Amino acid sequence: MKNRVESVDILRGLTIVAMIMVNNPGSWGSIYPPLMHAEWHGLTPTDLVFPFFLYIVGISISYAYKNKPNTWLTYKKITIRGLKLIGLGLFLGWFLPYFPFFKSFESLRFPGVLQRIGVVFFIAAILFLNFDWKKLLAIGFVILVGYWLFLGFVPLPDGEIPTFDRASNNWANYIDLNVLGNHMWKDDYDPEGLLSTLPAIVTCIIGILIGKVLASKELKKTQFLLIIGAMLLLTGYIWSLWFPLNKALWSSSFVLVTSGWATLILAIVYYVTDVKKIKIGTIFKYVGSNAITIFFLSSFIAKTFYLTKIGENQSIHSWLYQTFYTSWISIDKLASLMYALTVITFYLVLGYIMYKRKIFIKV
Numbered sequence: 169m170k171n172r173v174e175s176v177d178i179l180r181g182l183t184i185v186a187m188i189m190v191n192n193p194g195s196w197g198s199i200y201p202p203l204m205h206a207e208w209h210g211l212t213p214t215d216l217v218f219p220f221f222l223y224i225v226g227i228s229i230s231y232a233y234k235n236k237p238n239t240w241l242t243y244k245k246i247t248i249r250g251l252k253l254i255g256l257g258l259f260l261g262w263f264l265p266y267f268p269f270f271k272s273f274e275s276l277r278f279p280g281v282l283q284r285i286g287v288v289f290f291i292a293a294i295l296f297l298n299f300d301w302k303k304l305l306a307i308g309f310v311i312l313v314g315y316w317l318f319l320g321f322v323p324l325p326d327g328e329i330p331t332f333d334r335a336s337n338n339w340a341n342y343i344d345l346n347v348l349g350n351h352m353w354k355d356d357y358d359p360e361g362l363l364s365t366l367p368a369i370v371t372c373i374i375g376i377l378i379g380k381v382l383a384s385k386e387l388k389k390t391q392f393l394l395i396i397g398a399m400l401l402l403t404g405y406i407w408s409l410w411f412p413l414n415k416a417l418w419s420s421s422f423v424l425v426t427s428g429w430a431t432l433i434l435a436i437v438y439y440v441t442d443v444k445k446i447k448i449g450t451i452f453k454y455v456g457s458n459a460i461t462i463f464f465l466s467s468f469i470a471k472t473f474y475l476t477k478i479g480e481n482q483s484i485h486s487w488l489y490q491t492f493y494t495s496w497i498s499i500d501k502l503a504s505l506m507y508a509l510t511v512i513t514f515y516l517v518l519g520y521i522m523y524k525r526k527i528f529i530k531v
Contacts, residue, residue: 173231173382174442174453175434175437176224176228177456177457178437178449179224179452180228180452181453181456181457181519185452186217187217187218187221187281187463188463188512189508189511189512192470193505193507193508194493194503195503197500198500198501198503199501199504200501202214203508206413206414208333208334208414209332210414211415211426215415215422216430219368219371219415220426220430221285222284222285222375225292225375226374226375226378227375227382229292229293229296230378230380231379233293233296233297238297246290246293246294249289250289251286252531253282253286253531254282256460257280257283257285258283261280262276263468264475265475266476277351277352277353278348278352279344279351279352279358279360279361282464283360284368288365288369289372292376295307295376301377301380304373304377307373308370308373311367311369311370312370312420313420315366315367318339319332319339319340319411319417320332324339332412332414332417332419334356338417340364340416343361344362358416364416364417367419367420367423370420370423371418371426371427375430381393389438390435390439393431397428397429397430397434397435398432399428400425401425404421404423404426405425408421451519451520453523454516454523454524455515455516457519458527458528461522461529461531465515465518470485493506
């Protein structure tokens with residue numbers, strides 16, 4: 169990103185670190201509540217992490233493609249990048265760290281975090297190239313309202329009244345079950361499903377619009393960001409009375425509330441680092457410079473550690489956890505947290521080394 173905004177780089181890195189942290193506890197059975205996703209409806213700090221990243225993807229799009237020509241070559245580059253992200257996500261789900269090195273196609277999960285990032289990036293970038301901010305705002309509004317009306321009021325094919333419950337009697341789960349079948353995260357739903365990707369695109373569009381605010385030379389950016397953040401939060405929480413906050417459904421209220429929190433946090437970091445020029449959080453900028461690479465590597469290593477046996481019934485992960493954490497930390501949740509903190513420390517150091525050696529791997 170030319171004319172880089174320090175706060176965006178820091179927030180990107182912080183978000184990746186948070187993603188790695190919540191994905192790498194010592195034990196999935198011993199996690200402090202703020203580090204867990206809401207069971208269904210609701211919002212925890214962990215539920216903010218993925219939408220924050222899509223929001224930052226939008227900001228990056230507004231900078232990276234600001235002066236790009238609307239040509240076939242630009243579309244080709246966008247398409248290739250989107251396909252790379254989808255391919256990396258599918259690879260993570262498919263590979264095994266032992267022979268035959270890939271699981272059966274029948275058990276492969278099609279959706280995923282990187283897959284959603286790839287799809288959302290591709291569509292949002294195309295929209296950015298073709299529409300001004302007013303039309304983007306209108307597109308986002310139509311998607312969010314349309315998604316709410318469709319999920320809440322259009323009867324299912326069997327005539328059943330739809331709900332926002334986890335059961336299959338909501339449109340998001342119904343479509344995933346009938347299209348994806350066994351290729352989902354759970355038997356009854358997938359948090360990165362097909363229909364819920366639509367409102368996720370709006371999260372990215374909001375990031376694009378915020379990127380336009382940051383690039384403006386006329387606006388009082390900190391004040392403007394605070395006002396936008398407050399408005400998003402107020403609107404989102406009011407809307408949640410009728411359309412509950414829900415990450416798995418990526419509900420319209422969830423889009424507004426998470427984007428509101430992202431904007432408020434960005435406003436604070438922007439004021440401290442870009443306005444006051446206070447050097448803080450630089451370590452996160454190092455990770456953010458290779459965000460996708462470090463996230464992919466963390467997921468690859470974690471899966472390898474979970475599935476590689478070093479005994480009859482013990483994986484690398486469980487051996488590390490029991491040997492270096494539960495052996496001397498008697499509080500299970502604290503031991504689990506310390507393991508996660510060790511993991512993110514490793515990737516913070518890795519990010520620092522890559523940055524200092526000018527190793528930047530673009531996906």
